[in-house]
Each structure stands twice: as structure tokens, then as C-alpha cells.
Amino acid sequence: MKYSRSDAPKRPKPERLQDWNEVYLQEDQEERNAAVRTQATRCMDCGIPFCHSGTAGCPLGNLIPEWNDLVRRGDWELASDRLHATNNFPEFTGRLCPAPCEAACVLSISHDSGGAVAIKRVEETIAEMSWEGGYVKPSHAAVSTGKRVAVVGSGPAGLAAAQQLTRAGHEVTVYERDDRLGGLLRYGIPEFKMEKKVLDRRLAQLRREGTKFVTGCEVGVDITVEQLRADFDAVVLAVGALRGRDDKATPGRELKGVHLAMDHLVPANRACEGDGPSEISAEGKHVIVIGGGDTGADCYGTATRQGALSVTQLDQYPMPPSVRDDDRSPWPVWPHILRTYPAHEEAGERRFTVAVKRFVGDDDGHVRFIELQQVRVEKDSSGRRQVIPVSDEIEVLPADLVLLAIGFEGVEHMRLLDDLDISLTTRGTISCGSDWQTTAPGVFVCGDAHRGASLVVWAIAEGRSVANAVDKFLTGASSLPSPVIPN
Numbered sequence: 001m002k003y004s005r006s007d008a009p010k011r012p013k014p015e016r017l018q019d020w021n022e023v024y025l026q027e028d029q030e031e032r033n034a035a036v037r038t039q040a041t042r043c044m045d046c047g048i049p050f051c052h053s054g055t056a057g058c059p060l061g062n063l064i065p066e067w068n069d070l071v072r073r074g075d076w077e078l079a080s081d082r083l084h085a086t087n088n089f090p091e092f093t094g095r096l097c098p099a100p101c102e103a104a105c106v107l108s109i110s111h112d113s114g115g116a117v118a119i120k121r122v123e124e125t126i127a128e129m130s131w132e133g134g135y136v137k138p139s140h141a142a143v144s145t146g147k148r149v150a151v152v153g154s155g156p157a158g159l160a161a162a163q164q165l166t167r168a169g170h171e172v173t174v175y176e177r178d179d180r181l182g183g184l185l186r187y188g189i190p191e192f193k194m195e196k197k198v199l200d201r202r203l204a205q206l207r208r209e210g211t212k213f214v215t216g217c218e219v220g221v222d223i224t225v226e227q228l229r230a231d232f233d234a235v236v237l238a239v240g241a242l243r244g245r246d247d248k249a250t251p252g253r254e255l256k257g258v259h260l261a262m263d264h265l266v267p268a269n270r271a272c273e274g275d276g277p278s279e280i281s282a283e284g285k286h287v288i289v290i291g292g293g294d295t296g297a298d299c300y301g302t303a304t305r306q307g308a309l310s311v312t313q314l315d316q317y318p319m320p321p322s323v324r325d326d327d328r329s330p331w332p333v334w335p336h337i338l339r340t341y342p343a344h345e346e347a348g349e350r351r352f353t354v355a356v357k358r359f360v361g362d363d364d365g366h367v368r369f370i371e372l373q374q375v376r377v378e379k380d381s382s383g384r385r386q387v388i389p390v391s392d393e394i395e396v397l398p399a400d401l402v403l404l405a406i407g408f409e410g411v412e413h414m415r416l417l418d419d420l421d422i423s424l425t426t427r428g429t430i431s432c433g434s435d436w437q438t439t440a441p442g443v444f445v446c447g448d449a450h451r452g453a454s455l456v457v458w459a460i461a462e463g464r465s466v467a468n469a470v471d472k473f474l475t476g477a478s479s480l481p482s483p484v485i486p487n
């Protein structure tokens with residue numbers, strides 16, 4: 001009660017719009033650590049720490065009260081040890097996770113308490129102190145099992161599974177179809193949320209531990225399934241859920257300038273990697289982002305930095321006043337406040353309870369306007385979502401670039417899944433049993449490919465759990481942790 005919640009300070013808006021670097025201020029280490037120790041002091045070490053696990057808290061079971069206390073006492077090395085005990089990549093979650101732990105924190109019950117403990121800020125600072133203090137060291141397996149595992153996909157789920165399995169003594173090879181490693185962490189998440197040097201630093205640790213990586217290799221095409229089966233004792237599919245949901249029903253969808261969100265984000269991230277200018281740039285354009293979630297916010301901040309004339313983000317749902325009294329929105333919210341991303345503070349506008357009625361083009365077939373209508377969202381008797389116009393009034397907004405960030409519909413079509421004869425769920429994800437094994441024996445699944453597009457913390461949790469299952473499959477038993485079960 002003595003201290004207020006305080007989040008990590010951000011760079012001034014005009015400054016951060018001039019570059020792609022992370023939005024947070026590079027603070028003096030001593031000042032940063034003192035501020036974060038004060039924040040950790042707010043933790044009450046609850047008898048039942050809802051932040052730590054359960055249906056609402058951290059899927060990884062992060063030992064939050066334990067490391068809050070270690071930070072309070074200034075023992076960064078032990079705090080790093082306890083944080084890494086449950087989380088392979090706390091520098092990713094500290095930057096990217098919307099922090100279900102904070103939503104579950106007992107201190108968020110009351111406005112008078114000053115809000116949840118700033119767990120994410122504490123986590124990120126421990127993670128950075130781990131690197132600055134040299135506490136992150138390669139962890140080598142005590143014995144080699146002689147078993148070989150292929151991990152397909154190098155996003156957070158694949159990397160977590162690979163690191164756990166390598167540390168358990170298996171020979172692990174990660175296959176990535178792209179030219180660089182990281183999956184969505186590389187080509188989906190913009191630099192201003194997490195600079196790629198953060199990813200590269202962790203990849204170097206995995207390499208030193210013995211995980212092997214092959215890039216530019218599409219399994220099922222560049223390596224046949226027969227060869228994969230012959231070379232490996234088990235296979236982990238961590239191929240993501242990148243089939244973007246489209247909006248074919250709205251008239252004008254076929255116009256030039258209307259794109260899926262990832263068609264914008266991937267080249268923008270490639271441009272930051274030095275691959276030349278983005279093919280789909282927002283520079284000098286009126287930009288409409290459709291969809292109020294994380295991907296929409298990433299498009300929003302990217303368009304702003306590319307020099308858009310205007311950026312407007314549309315959401316069919318109302319601005320949620322509170323996560324507790326309004327659970328209609330599917331987008332992540334923090335308790336008591338509308339979830340605002342740093343990108344939203346910088347420029348542009350957010351519009352709620354609206355939907356596009358029509359995309360309108362010019363004589364060249366390029367989108368120039370959208371027609372907008374006020375709507376409400378309801379579920380019908382079968383539970384299906386219905387978008388209902390609430391007025392005949394049409395509003396027209398200029399639109400030279402429209403980005404559809406309305407979710408994902410499961411895994412992309414890939415030959416690998418056909419050749420393995422893998423079954424998909426009705427949601428387009430890969431089904432598995434309680435042991436994470438798919439319908440193909442010896443082939444396991446984790447992350448978005450299993451769960452559907454979700455949070456980075458769930459990807460890491462599933463990667464850790466699938467490693468436990470594969471280890472058991474290969475050796476008959478496992479001491480690896482398994483924080484979550486298949487849904």
C-alpha cells in the first residue's frame with residue numbers, strides 16, 4: 001500500500017516514431033533496478049498466489065512471489081535461477097506477454113490497492129539482469145540418450161521444446177522453412193515490441209547447448225517424410241497457425257490494397273532485417289486496420305512508423321470498460337482498463353462497434369474508401385457470432401491500404417501434414433491425444449499448431465510439456481516439467 005504501481009518508462013513518442021527500436025527507455029541499470037525492487041516489494045506473497053498458476057494465472061507456473069521476494073532483496077542471480085526454472089525465454093514473455101498473471105494478481109481486486117503488481121516489468125528486468133550479470137549459461141545434458149528428434153518450426157513453442165529435449169540428452173534438429181530462425185518472433189512481431197537481437201542472443205545459447213538448426217528447409221518438400229522417419233526417433237510439429245482469416249463476404253475485398261495482416265507485417269520485419277524495402281508499405285497512405293487484437297496493434301504501430309497519412313483501427317466490439325463486467329470482447333484486456341498498446345498512444349485513432357459494409361475502389365481497381373456502419377455483436381441460439389447493424393447511416397473513410405487482422409484459422413496447408421496423414425480439428429488445428437501425440441505415431445504437436453493462435457507464454461508452456469511427452473516416449477520416463485495439458 002506504500003507504493004503505487006509503475007510500469008516501465010517509455011521513450012518520448014516523437015523519438016520512437018523515428019526508428020524501429022523498442023519503445024521502452026534504456027534506463028541506467030542502478031536506477032532501473034531500484035525502481036523494479038520497489039515494484040517487487042508490492043507483492044504480498046499471497047497464501048494462494050493466483051498469479052502463479054491455475055485457470056487465470058501464468059500457464060508456465062512462474063514462481064512469481066518467490067522471485068518478487070528475491071528481487072526485493074536484490075538477489076538477481078537467484079531470481080534468475082528461479083525464473084529460468086519455469087520459463088526458457090523470460091525475455092520474450094517479459095516483452096510480449098499480455099500478462100495473465102497480472103490480471104490474476106490479488107492486488108488487482110481493488111482500485112485502492114494501486115493495481116496489480118507490475119509482474120511483467122519485474123520479469124523483464126530479471127531476464128535482462130540474467131544476461132547483464134552473466135547468469136545465462138549454456139546448460140549441457142549430463143548424458144546422451146542416442147535418440148534423435150526433429151522439431152519442425154522455430155517459433156517459441158519449437159524453440160522451447162528443442163531446448164528442453166537437448167538438455168535431456170537427445171540430439172535435436174530444428175527445421176525452419178524461412179531463411180532465418182524464430183517464426184513469428186522474427187517475422188510477425190515488430191522490432192518496436194522486441195528487437196531481434198534479443199532473439200539472436202537466445203538462439204546463440206541454444207546452439208552452444210547443442211541444438212542444431214537447418215533454415216530454408218521445408219519438411220515434406222526439401223526433406224521427404226520417409227527421410228524424416230528414417231532419420232529421427234520422434235518428430236515435434238510446431239508449425240504455427242498462420243492461415244489468416246479473410247473477409248471474402250464484404251464487397252470490394254478483391255480490390256488492390258486490401259491485404260491480410262501478415263502480408264504487411266512479414267515484409268516490414270524483413271525490411272528491418274535488411275532485406276530491402278517492404279512491398280506493402282503504408283507510407284503516404286490512409287490506413288485502415290480491421291481487428292482490435294495484438295496483430296492489429298502490430299499493423300497499427302508498423303503503419304505509423306512507415307509514415308502513414310492516417311491510421312484507423314476498427315473493432316466490432318465495444319470499448320470494454322472492464323474485463324469483469326464485459327466479457328464480450330475476444331481481445332486481451334487488462335483489468336479495469338481498455339488494453340492499450342504502446343502503438344495506440346503514438347498516433348491514429350481507434351473506433352469501436354463499427355464494421356465495414358463495403359470497400360470502394362477507383363477506376364484502377366485500387367481501394368480508396370471504406371463504408372462503415374455502427375454494429376453490435378450478438379450470439380445466436382447456436383452460439384454463432386452475429387454482427388448486426390444498428391443504424392442505416394453510412395460513414396465514409398479514406399482508405400488506400402486496408403489490413404485484415406481478424407484472426408487466424410489454423411495451420412496452413414502443407415504437404416508434410418498430408419504425407420504424415422495428420423488429422424485436423426474443426427478449428428483447423430492439429431489434434432492430439434493426452435500425450436501430445438498426433439494421429440501419426442511418434443509425431444507430436446505443440447504451440448499454435450495445436451492450440452490455435454495464442455499467447456507466447458502458452459507456446460512456451462506447450463513446448464515444455466511436449467518435451468516431457470517426447471522424452472517419456474523415447475526413454476520410458478521423464479523428469480522434464482510439464483506445465484500444461486493438451487486442450
Ligand code: SF4
Nearest residue numbers: 043044046051105106
Ligand atoms: Fe504477489 Fe499478486 Fe502473486 Fe499475490 S497474486 S503473490 S500480490 S504477484
